[in-house]
Amino acid sequence: MARRESGHVTLSDVARACELSVSTVSIVLSEAPLSRHVAESTRQRIRTMARRMGYHPDAYARSLRRRRTQTIGVLAFDMSDPFCIPVIRGIEDALQPANYFSLLVNAQTQRKLFDSYLRMILERRAEGVIVIASWVFEEANLLADIEKNHVPIVIVGRDLTARRIPSVLVDNEAGGALALRHLHALGHRRIAVIRGPDEMFDSEPRWTGIQRAATETGIRLDSRLVFQLPNRVDPRSGFDGGLQLTRDMLAVGRDFTAVLAFDDLTALGVVRGLSDAGLRVPEDCSVVGFDDILPAALSTPGLTTIRQPLREMGLLATQRMLKALDETSASGLRKAGLHMLEPELVVRNSSSIAAARSGSNGRGARH
Amino acid sequence: MARRESGHVTLSDVARACELSVSTVSIVLSEAPLSRHVAESTRQRIRTMARRMGYHPDAYARSLRRRRTQTIGVLAFDMSDPFCIPVIRGIEDALQPANYFSLLVNAQTQRKLFDSYLRMILERRAEGVIVIASWVFEEANLLADIEKNHVPIVIVGRDLTARRIPSVLVDNEAGGALALRHLHALGHRRIAVIRGPDEMFDSEPRWTGIQRAATETGIRLDSRLVFQLPNRVDPRSGFDGGLQLTRDMLAVGRDFTAVLAFDDLTALGVVRGLSDAGLRVPEDCSVVGFDDILPAALSTPGLTTIRQPLREMGLLATQRMLKALDETSASGLRKAGLHMLEPELVVRNSSSIAAARSGSNGRGARH
C-alpha cells in the first residue's frame, strides 16, 4: 500500500552518508545564503554524494516549509481543441524563465471535470490559475472558492471582466470585420455566414463585427444565407456542422460566392461540402475561417483565415499572472483589465476574386 | 515574498471555528475510519463550516504525511504534435477512475527541457512516469535517476524493452505493410515512398513493413522513388518535407501513381505539392498517410491513412502503470513487456484505383 516506503532518497540519507547533519546538507544543496560559510571541500563532498545517491529534494516537503509552490494551475476547457495548444505553449514559455511550473489539466468540456480539477488545483496550492476557455460556462462557484483562498486568476478566450477577472482575448469583432472586408475587397457580394454556437463566447462579437463591416461596405447580408452552428461536443463537431450546413445550402440552391465560417474547423467542413458537390475552392466559391489553427495551414487549398495570436495570448496572460503575484505581496489590489489583441488576416488559397457570375452559384461538375 | 501567508484556510482554522481539535476535524473531513465514532451532529457541523470557509486540504501536507501523491508524471516529448493529444486523453481517462492525477509536462522536443522536467517530476514525487515519445533520444541518465528512486516507468511510441522499460506502441511494420497492400490492391505499381527521419523511432519498422509487403506482392520499389525526410524540428516540418520532396520529384519528372508518406503531416504536404502542380488527388495520384491524426480527417480529400489506436495506447500504458504500482508493494519485480497494438487501414478519399496511364505521371492542368 505504501508507495514511497524506502523509495526516495532523503536529505537524512545523504547526511548520514556524509556524516554531517541534515541542516548542513540542506543548506548546501538548496544553495541557501548560509552555504557561503560552508567549507568548499565539504560542499563538494555533499554535492557529489547527493548526485551519486540520486537525491532529489521532495517538492512536497519543500513547498510545505517554504510556503511557496512555484506552480500556476492551467485549466483548459478542452485540450483536444487545436486552439489550446499554442496558448499553452505561450504560457509555458512565459513560466519557464520565471521559474514557475504549470499544473496543466484538461476538463474535456465536462462541467463536472472542470470543477473537480479546479478543486485539485486549489488543493495543490497553485499560486494562481489560468483558465483557457472560450466556452460560456457557469462560473459562479468557480469564483467563490478561488477567491476565498485568495488565488489570483486570469482567463484566456473570454471576457469576464464583468466578474472582475482579468481577461485576455482576441478582438473578435475586429476579426469578423476583417474577414468580411477581405471578401468584399475580392468582389464578393453574396456571402454566406455561418455563425458560431450560442455557447461559444466568440460567436456574438464576431457576428457583430461582420454586420458592422457589411453595413460599412454596403453589403446586404441575406438572412437566408446566415446560419448558426449547433452547440458542439468535440472538436470535430465544428467540421461536421460546416459540412452539413453547406450541403443544406447547396441542396436548396442558394446563391452565394463565398462562405465566411465561424472558425477554421467549420471552414474545413465547408470546403469538404463544396468539394463533395463538385465545386472548386476558391474558383467557384471562396471560404474564410477564423483562428488559424494548425490544420488550416495544412489543408489544400491553404485556408484563408483570421489569425488569433494564440501564443501571444498565453504569454500575455502569464505575464499578467506573474505581475499579479508580485503585487499581491504588496497590496491585495487587483485591476481586472481587459486585454484585447489584434487579429490578423492570413491570406492563403481558399479565397480569390469573385467569379463574374451573377445568378448562378457556379454549381457544376469539376471537369 | 511569502505567497501563501494568510492565504489558504487550514485545518486549524476550521478547528478553531468549530471549537474542536484539529484531529477531529481531520478525521471527519478526510473520512477516515475513525469518523464512524464522531457524532453525526458534529460531523455535520464540521462539514458545513469547512464548506463555508472554503477549506481545501493541502495536498502537500497530506501527501507528505500519507507518503502517497496519487500522481503519475506524463512527459510528452512534443505536445504540439497532434499525435500526443489522443494519447494523453487515453491516459487521463484511465487515471481518473483510479483516482490518480496526471502531472503533464511538455519537453517541446528539447533535450534540456526533457531533463529538467524529468527532474521536476521526480521532485514532485510522481509515483510513476509515462513518457510519450517516438523520438530516438538519449535515454541513459533518464533511466539512471528514475531507477535509483524506484519510480516505475512506461513508454508510449517507442520500443525500449531492450532497456527493460515496458513499451506500448503500434505495430509499425504491420502498418507499413497495410499501406502498401492497400495501394497494391488499387492497382498501383509505381509507388513513391517517403521514409521518416532517422531520429524517429517509427521510421525503420514502417519501412521494413513496406519492403516486406512489396516483396510479397511482387512490387518493385524503385530506389529513385524512395526518399527520406530530414530530421524535424516542429510539427510543421513533416508537412514542409512532404511538400518539398514532391516538388523535387515532379521537377525531375519522376513517374509514379501513388505516394506512401511517412505520416499524415507528410502526406498533407504531398497533397499540397501535387495540387500546386495541377495534379488531382486521388484521380492523378493517390496519397496514403500514417497515424490518423485530426487534420487527416479534416482535409479535403479526406486522407487515407493507417490509424494508430492512440487513445487505446494511452489507456493501455496507464493500466500497465497502475498494475505495476500495485505489484511494487508486493514485489519489486518488473517484467518489461512489449505491447504492440494493431494498426487499422482507414480508407478515405485520397486513394483510388490507379489510372490506366503507363509512361506518364499524369501531369497536366486541372481543367
Place this chain on the structure above:
DNA sequence: TGCTGGACTTCAAACGTTTGAATGGTATAT
C-alpha cells in the same frame, strides 16, 4: 462502591524540508 465498556474526542509524533538562533571553535584586536 468499583469496574467494564462503549461513545466521543484529543495527544503527540511523524512525513522531509528550511531557517533563525545557537553552538563550539579559532584567530585577531583590545
Place this chain on the structure above:
DNA sequence: ATATACCATTCAAACGTTTGAAGTCCAGCA
C-alpha cells in the same frame, strides 16, 4: 586576559496533515 569577529556546523521549531494510542465521560452492572 577578555572581548570581538568570524568560520563551520548543528539545534530545534515550523509548515499542514494523518493516525495509533491515549484520554475523558458516562451508563450499566456486579
